[in-house]
Amino acid sequence: MSKHVGNVIxxxxxIEENGVDAMRWYLFTSSPAGxxxxxxxxxxxxxxxxxxxxxxxxYSFFVLYANLxxxxxxxxxxxxxxxxxxxxxxxxNALVRDITVAYENYDVNSATRPIQAFVDRLSNWYLxxxxxxxxxxxxxxxxxxxxxxxxxALVTVAKLIAPAMPFISDExxxxxxxxxxxxxxxxxxxxxxxxxxxxxxNEQLNREMDLTASLASxxxxxxxxxxxxxxxxxxxxxxxxxxxxxxxxxxxxxxxLKDELNVKNVRLLDAASEAMQFTLNPLPKxxxxxxxxxxxxxxxxxxxxxxxxxxxxxxxGESVTVSLDGQDYEILPDEVEVRADAxxxxxxxxxxxxxxxxxxxxxxxxxxxxxxxxxVRRIQDLRKSAGLEISDRIDIVYQASAELAxxxxxxxxxxxxxxxxxxxxSGSVSEDYSVLxxxxxxxxxxxxxxxxx
Numbered sequence: 001m002s003k004h005v006g007n008v009i010x011x012x013x014x015i016e017e018n019g020v021d022a023m024r025w026y027l028f029t030s031s032p033a034g035x036x037x038x039x040x041x042x043x044x045x046x047x048x049x050x051x052x053x054x055x056x057x058x059y060s061f062f063v064l065y066a067n068l069x070x071x072x073x074x075x076x077x078x079x080x081x082x083x084x085x086x087x088x089x090x091x092x093n094a095l096v097r098d099i100t101v102a103y104e105n106y107d108v109n110s111a112t113r114p115i116q117a118f119v120d121r122l123s124n125w126y127l128x129x130x131x132x133x134x135x136x137x138x139x140x141x142x143x144x145x146x147x148x149x150x151x152x153a154l155v156t157v158a159k160l161i162a163p164a165m166p167f168i169s170d171e172x173x174x175x176x177x178x179x180x181x182x183x184x185x186x187x188x189x190x191x192x193x194x195x196x197x198x199x200x201x202n203e204q205l206n207r208e209m210d211l212t213a214s215l216a217s218x219x220x221x222x223x224x225x226x227x228x229x230x231x232x233x234x235x236x237x238x239x240x241x242x243x244x245x246x247x248x249x250x251x252x253x254x255x256x257l258k259d260e261l262n263v264k265n266v267r268l269l270d271a272a273s274e275a276m277q278f279t280l281n282p283l284p285k286x287x288x289x290x291x292x293x294x295x296x297x298x299x300x301x302x303x304x305x306x307x308x309x310x311x312x313x314x315x316x317g318e319s320v321t322v323s324l325d326g327q328d329y330e331i332l333p334d335e336v337e338v339r340a341d342a343x344x345x346x347x348x349x350x351x352x353x354x355x356x357x358x359x360x361x362x363x364x365x366x367x368x369x370x371x372x373x374x375x376v377r378r379i380q381d382l383r384k385s386a387g388l389e390i391s392d393r394i395d396i397v398y399q400a401s402a403e404l405a406x407x408x409x410x411x412x413x414x415x416x417x418x419x420x421x422x423x424x425x426s427g428s429v430s431e432d433y434s435v436l437x438x439x440x441x442x443x444x445x446x447x448x449x450x451x452x453x
Contacts, residue, residue, distance in 0.1 A: 014041045021165040022048040028112045028164050051116050052168065055157070058123045059172055062150050065134045068391050071147045072180050080141035083253070085149040087209040088126050090202045091118065092153050096194045097201070099160050112164050115157065122153055125213050129256060137391075151176065162188045211246055211354075212253040215239055218356035219261040221349035226360050228347075231377065232370035233262050235359045240269040242316050242353025263358070275346040275357035278311030281337040290335070297324045302331060311338040316353035371404050372411035374440050375447075379419045382449055386434035393452040395423045397433065404443035422452045 014023050018041065026047045031037040065071075081089075095118050102110035126149075133146040155176050162169040166189065173188035185191050219237050223230065237257065239250050250257070250268050257266045269275060282299045291298055301322035302310075310320045314333045321328050340355075342348040347360045362370075379396065388394065396419065400408060405426065408415065416424055429435055429448030436447045 009039065009041070014044055017041050018044045018048045019052070019167070021168050022052050025051065025112065025161075025165055028108050029116065032109055051119065052165075054123050055119050056168070058119070058127055058150075059154055059176075061127065061134075062147075062154060063175065064390070066147060066151075069139065069143075069147075071144075073148065073151050075148070077144050077148075078141040079145040079148055081145045081149070082130075082142065083205070083209070084126055084129055084256070085145050086200075086202065087205050088122065088149050088153055089200045090205050091121070091209075092156055093197050093200045094203075094206065096156065096160070096196045097198075100193070100196065103163070108164075112161075115160055119157065121213070122157075125209075126150075126153075129260065156194045158188055159191060159194050208246075208249050208252065211241070211249050212256060214351070215241075215249075215354060215356060216257055216260045218349045218351055218354060219257070219263075219358060221351075222347045222356050222358045223261070225349060226347040226358070228358070228360065229370075230262055231373040232362070233264065233366050233373075235263065235361065235363070235366065236265045236267065237261050237263045237359070238267050238269045238275060238357045240355040240357075242312060261358075269355065269357060273308050274343075276340050276342045276348045276350075276355070278307045279339045279341060280305065280307050280310060280314075281339060282331075283335055283337055286335045287331075291329070294324065294329075298322060298329060298331075301329075302336060310336075311340075312353045314338050315350060365410075368403065368407035368410055371407035371441060371443060372415060375400075375404065375408060375445065376415055376418045378436060378438055378440075378445070378447060379415075379421075379449065382434055382436045382447055383419070385436075386449065388451060391420070393420050393422050394449045395452050396421045397425055397427050397429050397448045398445060399426065399429070400445040401443045404445055421449075 011023070023044050026039075026044045027037075029047075030039075030043070095114060098114055099111050102108075102114075130146050130150075133143055136143060154172060158169045158172040158176070162173075170188045173191065174186070177184045177191075178186060218239075220230070222237075223234075228234065239257075241247055241249070247268055250266060254266045258264070280302055282295075282302045284295065287298060288295045301324050302320075305320060305322065313320055314331075314336055315338050317333055319330045319332050320336075321330055323329070340348050340350050342357070345359060345361050346357045348355060348357045350356070375398075383392075383394065398408065408424070408426075412424055415421065429446060430450075433448030433450045436445075438445055438447070
């Protein structure tokens with residue numbers, strides 16, 4: 001920073017506002033050592049919001065449910081690992097490998113940035129896809145596997161971030177390790193560096209799960225285009241992937257994609273043209289500057305290409321070749337705009353050569369199921385405002401408009417499971433119930449609930 005131009009920031013102010021760990025993490029991840037970088041309290045605060053709180057919320061989720069179930073780490077207990085578990089342990093050990101190499105080579109950016117990406121995937125993919133495994137009552141091998149996998153990831157991440165974030169890493173380590181292991185060293189800074197288990201790394205699984213997460217993200221983008229809330233079930237999402245060897249991912253991880261996107265079915269598109277049509281728009285600025293008076297002819301040659309084939313290549317980062325007056329010209333991806341126009345009944349999102357096509361038609365049954373999910377959300381909000389514990393069973397009484405009442409009756413089992421309701425009845429609400437009056441999607445409802453006696 002330059003005192004000459006008055007660009008001076010008190011570090012104590014930044015620390016008071018954001019904490020020293022967030023400031024250290026920003027300095028380690030913002031740019032390579034020795035290069036100029038922007039610095040402000042707002043930039044450090046972004047670390048606090050996007051990384052520190054994300055890690056802390058994931059850790060807090062684990063602590064909350066582990067305490068409710070009195071779970072303790074024991075490798076000998078019965079566990080049934082899912083594909084998600086095996087993927088996370090594989091990605092975790094690949095992370096240990098890469099971070100270790102980075103520190104050994106004094107590459108501070110490469111020793112920190114991948115951890116941030118891993119925590120984001122841990123929170124927004126693994127934990128979100130596994131929540132129901134922690135919520136379900138009782139103990140079983142699947143639930144134990146989820147606990148063990150998340151516990152292992154959190155303890156390992158605490159050790160990996162210890163050099164850069166000494167305080168939060170020690171807090172997490174002491175609570176997760178020292179509280180259950182009397183023989184553990186008393187600080188993460190005295191603990192051994194994580195040991196790499198090469199046998200758990202499955203690079204094919206890592207690629208498949210990364211593709212699955214990317215396809216799910218495309219499905220969400222398509223929902224956003226059509227302004228379709230995730231709580232509204234849809235009939236189908238069909239996918240097209242650029243590489244033939246990746247097509248098996250759709251069927252292999254169909255259950256994950258269906259649950260993530262809230263659709264009844266997922267499948268491969270028979271052909272990308274089934275749901276959409278590409279149109280090619282040669283860009284005058286790029287091609288005109290490059291080819292001058294040849295541009296009009298080249299434009300006609302580009303427009304004559306098979307739009308679907310050429311569009312997929314260009315979106316996938318490949319060039320296409322066109323001929324003009326007996327000469328071949330290579331057209332680069334940034335020289336042509338590729339537009340995707342969905343056919344009626346579909347909404348489409350694409351990235352590179354991957355495509356997600358949602359069937360956007362809503363049947364009355366799907367609409368009522370969406371109403372039931374909105375009803376569940378309001379019950380969960382009422383549970384929180386009533387100060388109930390997450391494990392408390394409840395009794396529910398409601399009065400609803402006709403369509404919503406039908407939706408509730410059609411989805412009684414789903415509603416009861418999601419809200420831990422022992423009873424769900426239509427009727428007048430007693431004075432000793434917590435009450436919510438609300439309206440949504442043209443429906444009105446009064447909900448009353450109390451802790452089950």
